[in-house]
Amino acid sequence: MGTYRNLILENREGILLVTINRAEVRNALNWETWEDIGQLAKEINNDESVKVVIITGAGDKAFAAGADLRWLLERPSIEALEPGVQGVLTELENTIKPIIAAVNGFALGGGCELAMACDLRVSSERGKFGLVEPTVGILPGGGGTQRLPRLVGKGKAKELIFTGDIIDAVEAERIGLVNKVVPHDQLLVASFEMAKKITAKAxxxxxxxxxxxxxxxxxxxxxxxxxxxxxxxxxxxxxxxxxxxxxxxxxxxxxxxxx
The missing domain is CATH 1.10.12.10 (Lyase 2-enoyl-coa Hydratase, Chain  A, domain 2)
Known part of the structure; x- marks a missing residue:
């Protein structure tokens, strides 16, 4: 695997643990981090040592608390027409390896979109989910307007996006956004247990x-x-x-x- 600026990678017997390493800003997703995720999506397909991927955030407060607003504010408007974050998450979603999001705290905006682009989502009881982009004058542009209704239904997706409401892990599980909620200190244990079940299959x-x-x-x-x-x-x-x-x-x- 290559060199990453904001991701830490650890391969544990075929299960690749990927940690977004920007705890000081609650793992906010700047463009460097999105580039890292795009690189990861490309490399895991060709790495036979990787069977399943788990993505989580550093620290115990956030999976990824949204996109870095300074980067978004400075970005030229025309760049919104480029593949950008949407392209990165489409590539991640289309990888041949199963990906589990281990949500250890806030998963807001781009962080929620990242979790939705994974195949499965395991959340700590402290997990918080929301597509809050309309609060700052934009919409979920990483595929959130398309993935959320496919997971929870059109009506609930519109409610969450229009209101910008942030929901807890229990509600996220109830509406189908999350597969499983576990005690905070058991998040990685539960995620690895799920990954091991997958690696045992053909x-x-x-x-x-x-x-x-x-x-x-x-x-x-x-x-x-x-x-x-x-x-x-x-x-x-x-x-x-x-x-x-x-x-x-x-x-x-x-x-x-x-x-």
Whole structure:
């Protein structure tokens, strides 16, 4: 893996823990940090030692408390038409590796958008979520207007964006924004437990399932079913499928090779 300015990376037996390291500003996301995240999205696809990624924030107050407003204020208006943050998060969402957001505090604005671009979200009981951009005269421009309604429904998404309300972890779980809420001191333990369950499964099956779910959500139901059929046909021809079924019948742990 390359060099990162505002991210700390630690590979623990195939689970890559990524920590946004700007605790002094509650892990606010400046452009350097977004560039780091974009670089990460590219590199994890080609790193066979990485099976699952967990993203969290440094300290115990914030996952990422939004975008750095000084950077946004100084940015020329025309730059909003460039891929920017939206492009970074689309690339992160489209990685072939499962990504878990371990939300340890505030996940506001761009921080909430980052969490939504991950596949799964585990939150500490201290987690706080909100798309607060209209408070400062903008809208969620990193994909938030599209991802939030797909997670919680159009009406609730409009309510949260229009009002700028900040909700706690329990409410976030209730509406489907968060998968699981755990005690604050158990956040990484719970996130790693979830990651280990994923790494125990056939990697090609997880990869294809992620792709089919994401693409299926962006198309009509019959097309989604067709994608599912094609993916299943592909998996039927893999060594992992033979190994998985044989191991089940022989009542032993499978030895998946990703082939």
């Amino acid at each position: 990697p090609l099956a997880i990869r294809m399932a992620k792709k089919v779910i994401d693409m299926g959500m962006a198309t009509d139901f019959p097309t989604g079913l067709a994608l599912e059929k094609l993916s299943q046909a592909f998996l039927n021809g893999t060594s992992d499928r033979t190994e998985g079924m044989t191991a089940f019948l022989e009542k032993r742990k499978p030895n998946f090779q990703g082939k």
